[in-house]
Structures are given as structure tokens and as C-alpha cells.
Amino acid sequence: MSIDLKTIKHISKLSRISVEEQKAEKLAGDLNSIFDFIEKLNELKTENVEPLTSIAETTLKLRSDEVKSKNIREQIIKNSPQDNEDYFVVPKVIE
Amino acid sequence: MSDITKKTLSELVKDIKDKKLSSQEVTKAFIERSEKSKELNAYITEDYSSALDKAKKFDQKPNLNLKLPGIPMAVKDLFCTKNIRTTAGSKILSNFVPTYESTVTQNIWDEGAILLGKLNCDEFAMGSSNETSFFGNVQNPIDKNLVPGGSSGGSASAVAAQLTPITIGTDTGGSIRQPASFTGTVGLKPTYGSCSRYGIVAFASSLDQAGPMAKNVKDCALLQEVISTFDSKDSTSIDFKRNEYSKNLTNNIKGKKIGIPKEYRIDDMPKEIEELWQNGIEYIKDCGAEIIDISLPHTSYALPTYYIVAPAEASSNLARYDGVKYGFRAKGENLIDMYEKTRSEGFGAEVQRRIMIGTYVLSSGYYDAYYLKAQKVRKLIKNDFDEVYKKVDAILTPSTPSSAFKIGEKKDDPVSMYLNDIFTVPVNLAGLPGISIPAGHDAKGYPLGLQIIGKAFDEQNILNIAYAMEEKIAFKNKITDWWIK
Numbered sequence: 001m002s003i004d005l006k007t008i009k010h011i012s013k014l015s016r017i018s019v020e021e022q023k024a025e026k027l028a029g030d031l032n033s034i035f036d037f038i039e040k041l042n043e044l045k046t047e048n049v050e051p052l053t054s055i056a057e058t059t060l061k062l063r064s065d066e067v068k069s070k071n072i073r074e075q076i077i078k079n080s081p082q083d084n085e086d087y088f089v090v091p092k093v094i095e
Numbered sequence: 096m097s098d099i100t101k102k103t104l105s106e107l108v109k110d111i112k113d114k115k116l117s118s119q120e121v122t123k124a125f126i127e128r129s130e131k132s133k134e135l136n137a138y139i140t141e142d143y144s145s146a147l148d149k150a151k152k153f154d155q156k157p158n159l160n161l162k163l164p165g166i167p168m169a170v171k172d173l174f175c176t177k178n179i180r181t182t183a184g185s186k187i188l189s190n191f192v193p194t195y196e197s198t199v200t201q202n203i204w205d206e207g208a209i210l211l212g213k214l215n216c217d218e219f220a221m222g223s224s225n226e227t228s229f230f231g232n233v234q235n236p237i238d239k240n241l242v243p244g245g246s247s248g249g250s251a252s253a254v255a256a257q258l259t260p261i262t263i264g265t266d267t268g269g270s271i272r273q274p275a276s277f278t279g280t281v282g283l284k285p286t287y288g289s290c291s292r293y294g295i296v297a298f299a300s301s302l303d304q305a306g307p308m309a310k311n312v313k314d315c316a317l318l319q320e321v322i323s324t325f326d327s328k329d330s331t332s333i334d335f336k337r338n339e340y341s342k343n344l345t346n347n348i349k350g351k352k353i354g355i356p357k358e359y360r361i362d363d364m365p366k367e368i369e370e371l372w373q374n375g376i377e378y379i380k381d382c383g384a385e386i387i388d389i390s391l392p393h394t395s396y397a398l399p400t401y402y403i404v405a406p407a408e409a410s411s412n413l414a415r416y417d418g419v420k421y422g423f424r425a426k427g428e429n430l431i432d433m434y435e436k437t438r439s440e441g442f443g444a445e446v447q448r449r450i451m452i453g454t455y456v457l458s459s460g461y462y463d464a465y466y467l468k469a470q471k472v473r474k475l476i477k478n479d480f481d482e483v484y485k486k487v488d489a490i491l492t493p494s495t496p497s498s499a500f501k502i503g504e505k506k507d508d509p510v511s512m513y514l515n516d517i518f519t520v521p522v523n524l525a526g527l528p529g530i531s532i533p534a535g536h537d538a539k540g541y542p543l544g545l546q547i548i549g550k551a552f553d554e555q556n557i558l559n560i561a562y563a564m565e566e567k568i569a570f571k572n573k574i575t576d577w578w579i580k
Contacts, residue, residue: 007455015410015454016417017447018435030448030509031455037510038399041468044475051470052477055301055526056288056331063327075194079421088419091430 003031099124100257104166104314105341107260111157111164118157118165118209121260122150125167125211129258134578135234137253139172140180141212149209161207162321169259171250172213173220174200174305175294179210183296184218184228184246187416187423187441197294198326199263199305206321211259215249218443219413220270220298222246223515224505227445232502235278236574237541241499244274244515250308251278255572261309261318265295267302268401269495269519272531275308276494276544279533279572281315281561282308284519286551287526288333291326299408300331302401302523312532312562316340319554338555346563349383353547353560354487358394359518361496367537368493375491375534375545378567384560387487391479396472397521398513403456403469404524409446410453416441448509477525484550489557492518494531494544518546528554532561533570540573 008028012019019027073086082089099121102110110116126143146167153165175181175193182188196204204210217227225233225248233248235241236256243252247264251274254262264271266284275282283306290305297303307318320341325334355376360369376386418424418437425440427433442450456465483490496517505512522529528551531544545564549557 003455008451011451011455011458014458015450016431016434016438017442017450018432018439027448027451031452033510034402034448034452034513037513038402038465040399041396041403041472044393044396044472046468046471046475049471049474051467052474053470054331055477056333058288058333060330061327061334072194076420078194079191081418081422081424090419091427091433093430 003028100128103310104261104317107166108164112159118150118153122146122167122209125259131579132256132258135236135252135256136231137215137233137249137258138212139182139215139230142179142210146209146211158207163206163208166208166260167211168208169211169214169253169262170200171216171247171264173216173265173296176200176210184216184230186229189423191422195294198291198328199322202322202324214253217246218446220246220265220267221445221449223273223512226506227443229443234578235499237278239577240502242502244277244499246270247274251275251280254280254308254310261314263305263322264308265303265305267298267405268523269516271306271308272494272519272529272546273515275531277499279542280308280310281312281532283315283319283530284528285319285323285554286528288331289323291329291332293326293328297412299405300412301408302405312558312565313341313344316344316558335552340555340558343555344562345559346566348560348563351384352387352487353379353384354387354389354483354490356389356391356490356492358391359492364496368496371535371543372493378564379491381567382563389483389487391483393475393479394521397476397524398517400469400472400524401520402513403465404473406449406453407457407466410450413450473524476521480525480527489560490548492546494518494546498537498541498543522548527551528557530557530561532565534568542572
């Protein structure tokens with residue numbers, strides 16, 4: 001299998017990370033060497049194996065449905081790069 | 096230079112309880128040494144003046160019933176600390192000041208410890224050499240221009256260099272055990288679900304676990320009993336009966352059955368590592384334990400499995416860094432452009448690579464071929480361990496396939512860097528506890544570690560085995576203080 005520049009463009013869009021053209025080539029090379037290494041898994045037959053979805057084999061505990069964090073609006077907004085009163089500010093979305 | 100920083104955690108606790116030392120004396124000693132050790136670049140954020148204030152307050156009204164009375168401690172910068180910047184070694188979090196505290200660090204402060212500062216690490220804990228940190232390389236105190244390992248590289252360096260009496264790291268694929276091995280220190284990765292993940296910057300949620308890093312096994316046991324608590328804020332925290340690990344620590348391991356997995360004898364393994372392992376086997380026999388040859392047939396599939404599962408989970412966890420709610424934001428022409436530039440400028444190369452691998456293996460048309468396949472192989476790896484644990488109580492392996500390497504040596508070859516974790520990754524995939532203890536030196540005088548892997552929730556047993564071996568090995572770290580001016 002081989003990851004070409006078109007695939008890099010596609011993954012870059014899906015992961016919302018812009019990749020400059022000159023870096024795309026190097027990235028494709030790196031990813032190909034990693035995927036070559038991962039391909040080893042195809043040596044194994046796994047049709048009848050159940051996937052491991054959770055390492056802790058316990059049922060999830062239920063907690064009572066009550067609000068524990070109250071009046072933390074200031075805390076939530078505190079680290080925002082840009083805000084206005086009680087809102088996060090982002091570049092204009094609607095024309 | 097005072098002798099205070101040479102002491103173990105247990106000695107310092109005793110001295111403070113016996114009123115031979117005050118918290119202020121201890122705190123000052125570690126701050127002074129940290130100040131002279133800037134060349135190691137172990138710290139990202141220092142909090143010395145507030146540490147001194149806290150030590151003063153402690154001494155005015157000392158509560159000597161606590162487990163860590165007035166003990167200063169620096170922690171990996173992956174733990175959220177209230178009102179103290181927490182960066183995860185990343186540009187994207189370089190201005191992030193949490194408004195809450197991680198459960199693990201809260202447990203430590205509740206037992207009387209005092210924060211010295213936040214320690215350097217690979218960006219989002221993705222790395223095996225601390226070279227992916229936005230805040231620069233960390234020096235291994237063992238030798239100049241040597242990596243301390245990673246991702247808990249700053250933590251390992253700080254313990255080995257005596258900048259903190261003890262610390263906590265996190266381990267997703269070896270990030271506590273491999274740096275411990277590279278710096279001649281002890282590091283424990285607890286069973287998955289033993290320590291709460293609440294407030295730890297997430298990397299791969301089904302693998303991440305916090306754990307202690309220390310000068311010796313006893314200190315490690317003491318800190319483990321402080322940090323391991325059930326926590327309803329982490330839905331994968333497990334409610335089991337936790338031991339007082341330090342109190343129950345014993346070097347009596349007579350009759351224990353220790354497995355030696357043949358698959359860990361990899362091709363091209365340096366002779367020194369092979370000898371180290373053989374010596375370890377002899378020490379175990381000397382202690383009256385029994386050696387049993389075992390097989391973990393899917394060992395060689397662990398790393399490829401890890402490099403699907405961990406990036407997949409990381410790509411999902413790191414989707415939250417969008418420049419909107421917190422962290423770094425780049426300017427963009429529109430919302431999408433802002434997202435893409437923020438993530439491109441905010442994440443380093445290794446983190447971007449892993450997000451992209453994860454995105455790809457989870458993307459439409461590839462999920463079954465990669466992610467589902469990896470989850471199935473992960474099951475086979477776990478089954479291997481379940482099977483051998485019917486016959487043995489623990490497993491002995493080398494911690495790493497080599498000693499510490501030079502800064503820059505493996506930076507441009509991701510796969511060769513990943514191979515560092517070949518002996519540690521299977522333990523995370525199976526959710527088991529593992530401890531690395533220093534066990535010898537290579538020809539260059541660099542430390543080498545042995546790993547003891549236990550059954551789930553059997554931390555006491557591997558701590559005991561490590562304790563018994565530590566006594567036999569009588570390891571002495573060769574540190575010259577070369578970085579102190």
C-alpha cells in the first residue's frame with residue numbers, strides 16, 4: 001500500500017491540519033514507512049477473534065444525575081483566545 | 096551542595112517526621128539544585144516562590160500524620176494543575192492555565208506534598224526521547240547530549256539529577272519505564288484503571304496511565320499508594336481494594352514463579368542486554384523464586400497494533416484543539432482556515448503525523464482493515480498474557496532494547512524511534528502493571544533496566560519482586576554533576 005500526495009491532501013482536510021506542498025512529500029514518505037511496518041498485522045488470521053473494545057472488563061458505574069459544577073462560566077471562558085462578554089468569538093461564519 | 100537532595104523520599108519523610116529537617120530546608124535544597132541545573136532543561140514551568148510559601152505554612156503548623164509531609168515535588172507537565180500553566184509540551188497549550196486540578200496531583204497535595212514546578216515531556220506524550228517537546232530537548236544527567244528517554248523525559252532527568260525527590264509521569268506505551276531505564280531510576284506503570292485519568296491531558300485513553308518515578312522501589316511503592324484511588328470522575332477508574340504498598344513491601348519472594356518469554360529475545364539484541372537479562376534471572380533464583388520459560392506468541396505484533404490504536408485514539412482526543420475555547424489560535428481568513436492554521440502551527444511534526452495516521456485508519460473504507468484488525472490483534476495479545484498467568488506470577492524482561500542514545504540520533508526515523516518501546520508496549524495493550532528497575536550498565540557506563548510485568552491489580556507482587564532484586568543488584572547510578580556550573 002502506498003500513501004500518495006492525493007491521500008495526504010484528503011487526510012489533511014479530514015484532520016483540519018493544513019500541509020504545505022513542500023512538507024507533503026516528506027510526510028508521505030514518513031507515513032509510508034510507518035504503514036509498511038503496520039502491514040505486518042496482515043500475517044495474522046483474525047476472522048474469528050472478538051475485537052478488544054475495553055481493557056477494563058467492568059460494567060460502567062452509574063452516578064446520580066446531579067449538577068456538581070455550578071456558576072463556572074468565568075472559568076470556562078478564562079482560557080479562550082478571544083471572547084466577548086459570555087461568548088467565544090470566532091471568524092465570521094454567516095455572510 | 097547539601098546532602099538533602101541525595102536522600103530518598105522515605106528518608107526525607109522520616110527526617111521531617113522526626114523534626115530533623117523542616118519542609119523549608121528540604122524545599123530550599125531542591126530549589127537551589129534545580130536553579131543550578133537549568134542546562135538539563137527538565138522544567139517547563141517553575142513555581143519556586145509559591146513552593147517556599149507553602150513550605151513555610153506547613154512548618155508553622157505541620158501535620159506529620161500525612162504520607163508526604165511538606166515534601167516538595169515537581170510533576171510531568173501533562174497533569175492539569177489549578178492556576179499553574181499546563182502545556183503538555185505543546186505550543187498549542189503554551190498559554191493554558193487550568194481552572195481545575197487532576198485527581199492524581201490533588202491526591203499528592205492532600206497528603207502534604209508541595210508543587211515545585213512542571214516537568215518537560217514529549218509533546219502530548221508522543222515520543223521516546225523528549226525531542227518532540229515544544230520547549231526543547233532535555234539532557235540526561237548520565238552524560239552530555241544524551242536523551243533522557245520519553246515521553247516522561249523531564250521527570251526521569253529531574254529524579255536522576257536530584258531536582259525532585261520523586262515524581263509522577265504517564266505511560267501510554269512505555270513513557271515511564273523507558274526513561275526510567277535510560278536514567279537509572281525506578282518507574283512503575285500501574286494497572287489500567289488504578290490511577291484516575293481525570294485532569295491528565297489525554298493521548299490514547301485506553302492506554303494512558305499515571306505512575307510514580309523514584310530513586311528506589313520503596314519510594315515508588317509509597318507514591319503509588321497515594322496516587323491510586325477510585326475516582327468517579329474517570330469512567331474507567333476501577334473500584335478495587337488498594338494495598339498500602341509501602342507498608343506491605345517485602346523482599347520475601349520465595350516460591351514465586353517468574354516467566355521468561357522467549358519472544359523477547361529479539362534479533363540483533365545487544366549482548367549487553369542479553370547478559371543483563373541473564374543476571375536478572377540469576378538474582379531471581381538467588382531470592383528463592385522459580386524461573387519458568389514461557390511463550391507470548393503475538394509479541395512481535397504489539398508495536399504495529401499500538402501504532403494503529405494509539406494514533407486513532409489520539410486523533411479523536413486531539414480534535415478538541417481548535418483554537419476556539421482555549422490554547423493557541425492562528426489567524427485565518429475564515430473559520431475553517433483558522434482551524435487548519437491553528438492546528439498546523441500549534442502541533443509539532445510528530446503529533447501531526449500521529450493525528451494523520453489516526454485519521455486515516457479511522458476513515459471511511461479503512462476502519463475494518465486497520466482499526467478493527469488492530470483491536471482483534473490486541474485481544475490476541477491480551478489472551479497471551481491471560482494464558483501465561485495461569486502458570487506464572489510475574490514476567491521478567493529487559494525494559495528497552497538499548498541504553499540511552501544521543502540527541503538527534505533517531506529523530507528523523509520515526510520507525511526506529513518507535514522500536515524503543517518494543518518491550519513496554521505489550522503491557523499497555525493488555526492493561527497490566529509493569530515496573531522498570533535499574534539493573535546494570537553498558538560498556539559506556541549508561542544504565543540499563545529490567546522490567547517486571549504483573550497480573551492486573553497485582554502491583555504489590557511486582558513491587559516486592561523489584562524490591563528483592565534491587566537489594567541483590569545494589570545498583571549505583573554514575574552521575575558526575577557535569578551540568579552544574
